[in-house]
Amino acid sequence: MASDARVRLxxxxxxxxxxxxxxxxxxxxxxxxFRQRQDLLNPLLFxxxxxxxxxxxxxxxxxxxxxxxxGILWVAxxxxxxxxxxxxxxxxxxxxxxxxxxxQPQPLFLLVxxxxxxxxxxxxxxxxxxxxxxxxxxxxxxxxxxxxCLTLLIGTPVLSLIGAIGAALTLGLRSAGVLLSLLIIPLxxxxxIFGTGTVAAATDGAPVGGYMALLGAFxxxxxxxxxxxxxxxxxxxxxxx
Amino acid sequence: xxxxxDLRDPCCAxxxxxxxxxxxxxxxxxxxxxxxxxxxxxxxxxxxxxxTRVEGPNGSGKTxxxxxxxxxxxxxxxxxxxxxxxxxxxxxxxxxxxxxxxHRPGIKPLLTPLxxxxxxxxxxxxxxxxxxxxxxxxxxxxxxxxxxxRRLSAGQQRRVALARLLxxxxxxxxxxxxxxxxxxxxxEALESLLVQRAQEGGAIVVTTHHDLRLPSMQRxxxxxxxxx
Numbered sequence: 001m002a003s004d005a006r007v008r009l010x011x012x013x014x015x016x017x018x019x020x021x022x023x024x025x026x027x028x029x030x031x032x033x034f035r036q037r038q039d040l041l042n043p044l045l046f047x048x049x050x051x052x053x054x055x056x057x058x059x060x061x062x063x064x065x066x067x068x069x070x071g072i073l074w075v076a077x078x079x080x081x082x083x084x085x086x087x088x089x090x091x092x093x094x095x096x097x098x099x100x101x102x103x104q105p106q107p108l109f110l111l112v113x114x115x116x117x118x119x120x121x122x123x124x125x126x127x128x129x130x131x132x133x134x135x136x137x138x139x140x141x142x143x144x145x146x147x148x149c150l151t152l153l154i155g156t157p158v159l160s161l162i163g164a165i166g167a168a169l170t171l172g173l174r175s176a177g178v179l180l181s182l183l184i185i186p187l188x189x190x191x192x193i194f195g196t197g198t199v200a201a202a203t204d205g206a207p208v209g210g211y212m213a214l215l216g217a218f219x220x221x222x223x224x225x226x227x228x229x230x231x232x233x234x235x236x237x238x239x240x241x
Numbered sequence: 242x243x244x245x246x247d248l249r250d251p252c253c254a255x256x257x258x259x260x261x262x263x264x265x266x267x268x269x270x271x272x273x274x275x276x277x278x279x280x281x282x283x284x285x286x287x288x289x290x291x292x293t294r295v296e297g298p299n300g301s302g303k304t305x306x307x308x309x310x311x312x313x314x315x316x317x318x319x320x321x322x323x324x325x326x327x328x329x330x331x332x333x334x335x336x337x338x339x340x341x342x343x344h345r346p347g348i349k350p351l352l353t354p355l356x357x358x359x360x361x362x363x364x365x366x367x368x369x370x371x372x373x374x375x376x377x378x379x380x381x382x383x384x385x386x387x388x389x390x391r392r393l394s395a396g397q398q399r400r401v402a403l404a405r406l407l408x409x410x411x412x413x414x415x416x417x418x419x420x421x422x423x424x425x426x427x428x429e430a431l432e433s434l435l436v437q438r439a440q441e442g443g444a445i446v447v448t449t450h451h452d453l454r455l456p457s458m459q460r461x462x463x464x465x466x467x468x469x
Contacts, residue, residue, distance in 0.1 A: 006441055006442050007410070007412045007438070007441050007442040007443040008442070009338055009412055010338050010410060010411060010412070012337070014337075014366070015337055016363070020363070021364040024360060024363030024364060025364075028349075028352070028360045028363075031352065031356065032349055032351045032352060035352070035389070094345070095345055095346075095347065095350065096345025096346050096347040096348070097347045097348075097349060097360075099313055099341070099343050099345065099347060100341075100347040102313065103311060103313070103336055103339070103341055104336065104364035104365065105334075105336040105364070105365070111364075235315065236315075238314075239314050239315045240316070
């Protein structure tokens, strides 16, 4: 029973464009995340807890908190992003969605970029939004809080982008957590230094333009290079699984 | 010898529009895993309009071979040609024309069947929701469109993945253990879908332990080296 709907090669113009494909990946990640809200809450709770434990554990002195506040917030943000990284590809890897992602005809690094952006929207962005509140708690002045939020806004995407490389590399491993931290923390250190340096400069009343430009350069570097590395790492991890 | 290719039974090679040259051609394919050679000197062609079954005992490398063919596994040597040219040069075109349903079918437990199917099709083809619903109904999931997949049975979850086959128009399908967890009626329907697909000119590569009652097919046998 030869059918008239014969199978033929699909032509290039029938392919789905890169942007709709990225959007689909992005939206699916948001949707699955909102179906499992407690996973979203974990890094945020961690962030709030660490920051609020410092005054209790070290010193509630205003002078100490003003000096250490921005550093505490930055370190807490960095660690809570690190905590959430393991989930970035893990679930997709386990249920096979990742295989299907790699087999999509669109360039993989762009699809990975969409996934990473979704990760940032779900973890980094809430941290940025919470930061002013915690900034007030550690007695930072208005200007410092604004600068702190700006540095987090530029810095947390870098953390997500770099973290994605490590998450992709350690995907096939059973005890990925420790290795992931060891791989990623050295790469996070420059971002941390310049992030806190910017806020310190703002508190001292010094110009912050130069620091901000460097943070921006980190972001551009991570945006352009990290997705390629993550995509390559994903292929390796899948190939070995 | 680890592998033999039996081409005595070249199935219904009705040629279609593109349809005389092999879609995928493997030459001297070799794969090593954990210091063990899974197969070597494997040569075969996947022609349009054929069903190919990869056979062999557990651990003989069936899934690995399928992952190599799909482009997921890079740990192989030899030559793989897509439409006569090295596949690596035409990766995008190959991916555009190949559908792979793996062991892990790519179904998110938190999403509903409809959302899952929509997400799986999103990067490949523009399909309206009506068509997706129809495909789900066609796999016996009518009424389950809005139930999160984690509440569905294993067989139903596989059916969500297989609903793609009712919409897919890629000429090459690579299906790993498709019959797992599917009930008898489902197996029958799937078998006839595969046969019809091959008759229309599609090429299908499957692994399964299920005893297929398909009219004719090419067999690729992988020997387990140290079996009993």
